[in-house]
Amino acid sequence: MELAAETLRLELAPFGVDVLEVVTGGVKSKGQTYFDDFKLPEHSLYKSIEDVIASRAQGKDQLPRMETAEYAAAVADKIASRTTGRFWCGSNAESTRLSTTATEVPQNAMERMLGCPSDVGWML
Numbered sequence: 641m642e643l644a645a646e647t648l649r650l651e652l653a654p655f656g657v658d659v660l661e662v663v664t665g666g667v668k669s670k671g672q673t674y675f676d677d678f679k680l681p682e683h684s685l686y687k688s689i690e691d692v693i694a695s696r697a698q699g700k701d702q703l704p705r706m707e708t709a710e711y712a713a714a715v716a717d718k719i720a721s722r723t724t725g726r727f728w729c730g731s732n733a734e735s736t737r738l739s740t741t742a743t744e745v746p747q748n749a750m751e752r753m754l755g756c757p758s759d760v761g762w763m764l
Contacts, residue, residue, distance in 0.1 A: 642726070649724055658724045663737070665730025667711045672699035704731040 645661035652659060675697040680690045695701045711730055718727050728737045 645726070653724070658722050660718060660723055661726045662715055662718075663726060663728045663733060664711075665728070665733030665736060666703055666705040667730045668699070668705040668708050672697065706731045 642661060645659055648657075649659035649661075675694060678690075678694040678697055680687050680693070684690075686693060692701075696703075699705065706729070714729050715727070718729075728734060
């Protein structure tokens with residue numbers, strides 16, 4: 641998804657189309673209410689950790705989750721401000737970002753090395 645979003649962001653910028661990839665952390669949702677009768681097939685490779693999977697699916701794992709309205713407002717603000725690129729939002733999203741991208745070359749540095757500014761407005 642990341643590669644597709646970044647490709648679309650660069651390819652569509654000359655046409656005035658903004659692309660924002662939202663990487664979502666933990667968010668409370670009603671989707672967690674549909675797993676009361678969660679059961680894995682008897683021969684599932686994951687049967688030994690079925691209780692852990694069920695707990696997570698039901699939101700009973702004690703992990704923090706951002707309120708749905710707070711998440712929606714943050715994403716809507718980014719969209720309304722025409723932010724492009726990647727936006728990390730939700731509980732633990734920032735710590736996940738730091739642990740997975742610490743060795744990554746910053747996006748704007750890579751774009752400068754390739755000769756295009758981060759807003760790609762030069763293409764218009």
